[in-house]
Amino acid sequence: MKTILLAILLLNANNVISQKLTPEQIIKKLSDMERIQSSESHGRQIIKTSSGKKRTLEFHGYSKDRNAKQLMEYISPKRVKGDKVLMLNDGDDIWFYTPKTDRVRHLASHARKQKVQGSDFSYEDMSAGNYEKDFTYTLLGEEEILDRLCYKFELIPTESGPSYSKLILWADKERFVTIQCHYYDEEDELLKRLQCHNIEKIETRWHPMRMVMTNLQEGGETVIENISIKMNVKLDDKLFTTNNLKKR
Amino acid sequence: MRHQFIVMLMLVGTTFARLPAQDLQLSGYYENQFYPQKISGKFILQDYNKIRLDLTAAIGENMSFTGDYVYQTFHGKTTFSAADFIPAALIDPVLNALPAQTAQQVSDVFSIQVQDRNFLDNAYVSIYSDHFNLRIGKQQLPRGSGYTWNPTDIFNDKNALDPAYEKVGLNAFKLEIPFSSAGMITAIFSPEENFKSSMKAWGIKQHFAGFDLSLSFIEKRQSFWDLDNLVELPERRRLFGADFSGELFGLGFWGEGAHNRMEISDHFSQYLIGGDYTFENGFYITSEYYRNGLGKSDKSDYTLNDWLRLLSAQGENLGRDYIFFGGMRPFFELYNMSNFFMVNLNDGSGLVFPWVDYSLNDNSEIMFVGYIPFGGKLTEFGEFGVGGFARLRVYF
Numbered sequence: 001m002k003t004i005l006l007a008i009l010l011l012n013a014n015n016v017i018s019q020k021l022t023p024e025q026i027i028k029k030l031s032d033m034e035r036i037q038s039s040e041s042h043g044r045q046i047i048k049t050s051s052g053k054k055r056t057l058e059f060h061g062y063s064k065d066r067n068a069k070q071l072m073e074y075i076s077p078k079r080v081k082g083d084k085v086l087m088l089n090d091g092d093d094i095w096f097y098t099p100k101t102d103r104v105r106h107l108a109s110h111a112r113k114q115k116v117q118g119s120d121f122s123y124e125d126m127s128a129g130n131y132e133k134d135f136t137y138t139l140l141g142e143e144e145i146l147d148r149l150c151y152k153f154e155l156i157p158t159e160s161g162p163s164y165s166k167l168i169l170w171a172d173k174e175r176f177v178t179i180q181c182h183y184y185d186e187e188d189e190l191l192k193r194l195q196c197h198n199i200e201k202i203e204t205r206w207h208p209m210r211m212v213m214t215n216l217q218e219g220g221e222t223v224i225e226n227i228s229i230k231m232n233v234k235l236d237d238k239l240f241t242t243n244n245l246k247k248r
Numbered sequence: 249m250r251h252q253f254i255v256m257l258m259l260v261g262t263t264f265a266r267l268p269a270q271d272l273q274l275s276g277y278y279e280n281q282f283y284p285q286k287i288s289g290k291f292i293l294q295d296y297n298k299i300r301l302d303l304t305a306a307i308g309e310n311m312s313f314t315g316d317y318v319y320q321t322f323h324g325k326t327t328f329s330a331a332d333f334i335p336a337a338l339i340d341p342v343l344n345a346l347p348a349q350t351a352q353q354v355s356d357v358f359s360i361q362v363q364d365r366n367f368l369d370n371a372y373v374s375i376y377s378d379h380f381n382l383r384i385g386k387q388q389l390p391r392g393s394g395y396t397w398n399p400t401d402i403f404n405d406k407n408a409l410d411p412a413y414e415k416v417g418l419n420a421f422k423l424e425i426p427f428s429s430a431g432m433i434t435a436i437f438s439p440e441e442n443f444k445s446s447m448k449a450w451g452i453k454q455h456f457a458g459f460d461l462s463l464s465f466i467e468k469r470q471s472f473w474d475l476d477n478l479v480e481l482p483e484r485r486r487l488f489g490a491d492f493s494g495e496l497f498g499l500g501f502w503g504e505g506a507h508n509r510m511e512i513s514d515h516f517s518q519y520l521i522g523g524d525y526t527f528e529n530g531f532y533i534t535s536e537y538y539r540n541g542l543g544k545s546d547k548s549d550y551t552l553n554d555w556l557r558l559l560s561a562q563g564e565n566l567g568r569d570y571i572f573f574g575g576m577r578p579f580f581e582l583y584n585m586s587n588f589f590m591v592n593l594n595d596g597s598g599l600v601f602p603w604v605d606y607s608l609n610d611n612s613e614i615m616f617v618g619y620i621p622f623g624g625k626l627t628e629f630g631e632f633g634v635g636g637f638a639r640l641r642v643y644f
Contacts, residue, residue, distance in 0.1 A: 049582060055610055077610040078275045078643035088429075093458075100414050102388040106460045106493050108500030110526040115578060118607065163528065186528045238378075242455070243426040247312075247376060 035066035050219030091127020134161035285635030386417035399518035400489035430455035459494030516541035597623020
């Protein structure tokens with residue numbers, strides 16, 4: 001009887017230990033959840049200006065090798081149709097193609113700060129990045145955000161990371177997916193806020209179907225909605241080459 | 249002309265009527281540009297309307313067709329004399345020294361008539377395979393990494409004051425053989441009346457150590473003005489070029505150079521280096537230095553021929569050294585405000601051109617550009633008239 005009680009106690013103790021994840025384990029789980037092996041999506045980018053005007057763009061997105069390779073192709077409106085953004089090496093290399101001039105341009109790393117098609121997302125926000133490589137992180141605690149209990153992290157970019165001074169990230173404690181992220185500028189002032197909504201389970205992964213980036217200094221807002229997404233699809237490596245960008 | 253436009257539309261309709269609807273995509277834009285400018289001390293007004301129809305059709309998995317048809321009408325002042333843009337001190341002695349009949353000939357040569365036009369801008373078929381891409385027909389052939397100038401691009405006539413505007417298609421066969429993820433060997437052939445006079449080009453491109461690098465060779469026939477006999481003479485031009493673009497110390501960095509071996513006139517080289525940077529607040533700056541081996545380092549050496557070359561489609565600058573500087577900042581989400589400067593370092597003249605563009609809605613945009621020249625008499629930009637343009641473009 002004593003042996004059984006001891007076994008039960010040890011089992012419970014193990015459960016307590018396993019629930020108490022280290023910051024490294026949490027970041028790894030977050031990374032595993034968000035860095036999808038490959039995906040194909042159809043999305044909508046709605047830009048809302050501070051004066052209430054609205055611009056809507058639609059795109060096809062492709063990713064491979066846990067988001068290390070990404071391609072976005074705008075399909076509407078006509079003004080931007082055919083514009084393509086290719087991001088390789090976790091967003092370290094970015095090429096932009098526009099059919100207007102039939103020209104492929106390699107963007108220097110500073111251009112990652114530029115707005116994508118005038119939205120509140122910059123190229124570096126759109127590229128997946130790599131938590132382990134691009135940040136040093138500290139677990140600040142737990143907080144409830146958007147009705148979800150979250151781990152709260154402070155992320156300080158490394159040399160390969162984005163241009164922000166820091167990020168404060170809230171990751172869902174149960175689903176290991178980003179719920180909210182605050183981006184701070186070089187003066188350490190809060191610049192932008194990302195909130196993820198409509199989190200759905202697609203195959204084995206939790207994925208936000210609606211992301212809202214708000215520029216807290218200028219007042220604009222951009223919503224990215226996933227109209228459809230397929231995960232773990234077979235995509236040819238040739239899709240993610242500069243040579244492919246000119247293909248219509 | 250209107251008749252031709254309607255015929256073209258009918259042709260488009262009947263040609264593509266057989267294609268499945270999902271394969272054919274019709275789009276395009278309407279553009280109006282109003283451009284007042286001061287010429288020879290007088291303000292003149294010009295305006296154009298342009299419709300561009302773009303057709304794309306996927307023809308099977310590895311083949312596509314792309315075509316663009318342009319119809320453009322010009323209004324306001326449409327007749328000019330090149331002499332209006334050349335300093336009187338240079339042109340008047342030449343005209344006065346000529347016999348009356350020859351002076352009339354010169355006047356005819358200098359006459360510029362801007363006429364309504366409709367033409368097939370691009371029309372090409374692209375064939376893709378695992379080992380090559382082949383593009384056959386009228387197509388844009390962009391070259392070089394420079395923004396304002398492209399020494400390696402002798403396919404297109406580039407307007408340094410509006411460098412991002414679409415280029416007119418050139419009839420050519422272009423074969424591309426990709427290797428590795430970003431490498432490419434390119435061969436281009438643009439047929440003329442015989443092989444010798446046809447344009448031939450080869451190029452190789454690779455991405456290495458964060459840089460896009462390319463080498464090119466182009467041979468073409470072009471003409472130059474023999475002012476003694478008032479005739480255009482053809483000559484062979486062989487261009488050996490190289491360009492790169494990448495990043496250095498956090499700045500965007502690019503360069504482009506070309507050495508031109510000429511059959512009759514003097515050989516010359518042109519090159520540029522440029523850089524850009526985006527600040528945290530989105531303010532973007534860019535600059536280029538351009539060395540023009542065709543140009544003169546002293547304004548007193550500018551010849552009538554140099555001015556004619558500047559005014560021709562080639563648009564070659566008069567001076568030897570130029571600097572371009574620009575800054576751009578997005579304002580209120582839908583506005584972009586830019587200010588560009590171009591300075592001829594040899595004669596001290598230059599041009600300031602502020603630029604504002606605004607997205608009216610999802611499919612239309614408007615831009616306002618001003619041209620404010622500075623410089624003394626007989627300088628390149630000092631003779632340029634103050635002006636600008638307002639351009640409205642509506643996509644459909």
